[in-house]
Amino acid sequence: MTSGGLVLSPTAPLDEASQDEQDLVARLVAADAAAVGEVYDQHHRAVRAFASRLVGDASAAEDLVHEVFVSLPRAMRGYRFESSLRTFLISIAVNHARHHVRAATRRRAALSRLAFEPEGSTTDPEQVQRRKELASLLTKALDTLPLEQRVTFVLCEVEERTSREVSEITGVPEGTVRTRLHHAKKKLREELSQEGIG
Amino acid sequence: MTDDLLKAATRALQEENADDGGDGRFTRARVMASLHQGKVKRRTRLAFILPIAACLAAGTAWGAATGRLPAMFHAISEAVSYRSKPPAPKPSAAGTAPSQKPAQVAEDVPPPPALAETPPPAPETKPGIARAEPSSSAPKPTPALSSSAAFQDADGDLYRLAHEAHFDAHDYGRALVGWDAYLKAAPNGRFATEARYNRAICLLRLGRDAEARQALEPFASGKMGYRQTEARQLLDELSR
Numbered sequence: 037m038t039s040g041g042l043v044l045s046p047t048a049p050l051d052e053a054s055q056d057e058q059d060l061v062a063r064l065v066a067a068d069a070a071a072v073g074e075v076y077d078q079h080h081r082a083v084r085a086f087a088s089r090l091v092g093d094a095s096a097a098e099d100l101v102h103e104v105f106v107s108l109p110r111a112m113r114g115y116r117f118e119s120s121l122r123t124f125l126i127s128i129a130v131n132h133a134r135h136h137v138r139a140a141t142r143r144r145a146a147l148s149r150l151a152f153e154p155e156g157s158t159t160d161p162e163q164v165q166r167r168k169e170l171a172s173l174l175t176k177a178l179d180t181l182p183l184e185q186r187v188t189f190v191l192c193e194v195e196e197r198t199s200r201e202v203s204e205i206t207g208v209p210e211g212t213v214r215t216r217l218h219h220a221k222k223k224l225r226e227e228l229s230q231e232g233i234g
Numbered sequence: 235m236t237d238d239l240l241k242a243a244t245r246a247l248q249e250e251n252a253d254d255g256g257d258g259r260f261t262r263a264r265v266m267a268s269l270h271q272g273k274v275k276r277r278t279r280l281a282f283i284l285p286i287a288a289c290l291a292a293g294t295a296w297g298a299a300t301g302r303l304p305a306m307f308h309a310i311s312e313a314v315s316y317r318s319k320p321p322a323p324k325p326s327a328a329g330t331a332p333s334q335k336p337a338q339v340a341e342d343v344p345p346p347p348a349l350a351e352t353p354p355p356a357p358e359t360k361p362g363i364a365r366a367e368p369s370s371s372a373p374k375p376t377p378a379l380s381s382s383a384a385f386q387d388a389d390g391d392l393y394r395l396a397h398e399a400h401f402d403a404h405d406y407g408r409a410l411v412g413w414d415a416y417l418k419a420a421p422n423g424r425f426a427t428e429a430r431y432n433r434a435i436c437l438l439r440l441g442r443d444a445e446a447r448q449a450l451e452p453f454a455s456g457k458m459g460y461r462q463t464e465a466r467q468l469l470d471e472l473s474r
Contacts, residue, residue: 069269076265080258088251095414097251098261105265106272170239170246177243193244221240228239 057121067109076105079122086126089194090133090187092175093140100136104128119204127205130187137186141179148176177227185220192217260415263392267419389420393429400432406439427460438468447472 063071083104087097104125111128119127178186184206191202192213199213206213297303396412399405413433417426434449446468452458453465 067269067273069266069273072265072269073262076258076262080262084258084261085251089247092247098411098415099418101258101261102264102268105261106268109269167246167250170243171250174240174243174247194248196248224240225237228243 057117061112061115061117064109064112072105072108075108075121075125079125080105082122083125083129086190086195087129087133087136090129090190091136091140092172092178093143096136096140096143100129100132103132103136107132123201123204126191127207130205133187134183137183144176144179173228173231174224177224177231180227181220181223185216185223188213188216189220189224193221259395260392260412263395264415264419267389267392389416389423392416392419393423393425396429396432400436406436410436410440427458430458431461431465434465434468438472443472 060071060074064075080101084097084101087100088094091097091100107128115124178189181189187206188202191197191205192199199210202213203210293306294303297306392412393416396409396416399412400409410433413429413436416423416429417433420426430449431453434446434453437446437449450465450469453461454469456462
């Protein structure tokens with residue numbers, strides 16, 4: 037399964053899949069809505085957290101989460117128990133991310149052109165405000181990266197996954213993951229210094 | 235220094251988008267609705283395509299077996315060319331009854347069935363907004379007919395969740411997400427007009443005035459045929 041240069045090909049087989057898990061996968065392949073609901077209940081938080089960090093927009097992240105779980109039955113046809121289900125879901129999110137990242141980037145650019153950012157709550161403490169600003173700054177800097185580097189940075193640095201995991205999710209060798217991360221960080225540093233902060 | 239900033243920003247992004255405690259019920263309901271819709275589409279497609287394919291295959295086999303295949307093709311191509319000819323103009327039937335206009339559906343959308351007995355309470359903060367909330371005295375909608383009662387249930391669930399968040403929990407942020415989710419799942423649904431109006435109210439409640447103004451304008455201009463007076467009053471309040 038490929039999409040926009042990102043490949044879903046987990047490489048590390050799990051030792052063995054439990055009977056329950058095999059049953060669940062069989063139900064998913066049969067597009068059993070209850071099975072999708074079960075998987076959603078177990079993993080939606082992880083998928084949502086990743087989606088929010090990747091696209092930097094709550095609404096676009098929800099759309100991405102929706103798309104991941106709707107496309108799950110079809111995607112499960114290619115699942116061979118070679119990675120955990122959660123990793124597999126993140127892979128699906130990566131493969132569907134391009135459109136959502138592009139849409140969120142466009143929306144952010146339009147909002148900043150119109151200087152029409154939604155106002156934050158005035159009751160927030162100063163620290164929370166600072167955190168919001170920093171996160172927003174990094175999200176804008178991430179908008180300048182190619183999708184592959186953006187995904188790698190979010191998975192490695194924000195989600196703190198090992199390069200092996202990232203390699204499983206993105207389907208590229210670990211060396212490529214490290215190279216992409218290096219380039220991403222370099223570009224992000226440049227972007228942040230151009231913003232005059234740092 | 236930039237390194238430190240990058241680290242701080244990374245940490246901020248990590249914390250900012252950590253699990254926010256939201257249970258994702260709206261998206262779950264949306265996923266279920268989409269899956270159900272997909273299943274219905276597949277079934278409908280199969281219900282049409284399979285009999286047609288079966289007839290075609292059986293007809294071809296029968297034609298081949300009896301040696302009438304060329305004659306059949308000829309007859310079919312003639313029929314097709316006859317159908318593709320422009321139809322002769324019909325004499326205008328003066329006095330013919332005009333086509334019936336479809337009945338107005340969901341002129342005003344009430345709470346979902348389960349909540350019908352608990353009318354939404356009037357909001358208390360802004361007087362201008364309070365008048366705009368849907369009231370229980372509003373006329374009941376005509377139930378819309380649908381080919382799939384189960385799908386109605388799925389988007390009905392979304393509507394109910396949003397309604398609870400808005401009128402019971404008064405959690406306007408969650409309600410906004412709910413109305414958005416409902417409108418995404420059923421942009422032309424039975425309750426779409428009401429959902430759009432309630433969404434505008436949520437935006438007002440959240441202090442997102444510019445977006446609220448934009449959302450209310452179609453109502454105030456009468457395009458939506460719903461809550462025009464209230465929407466105008468709200469826009470007046472906003473422009474003060």
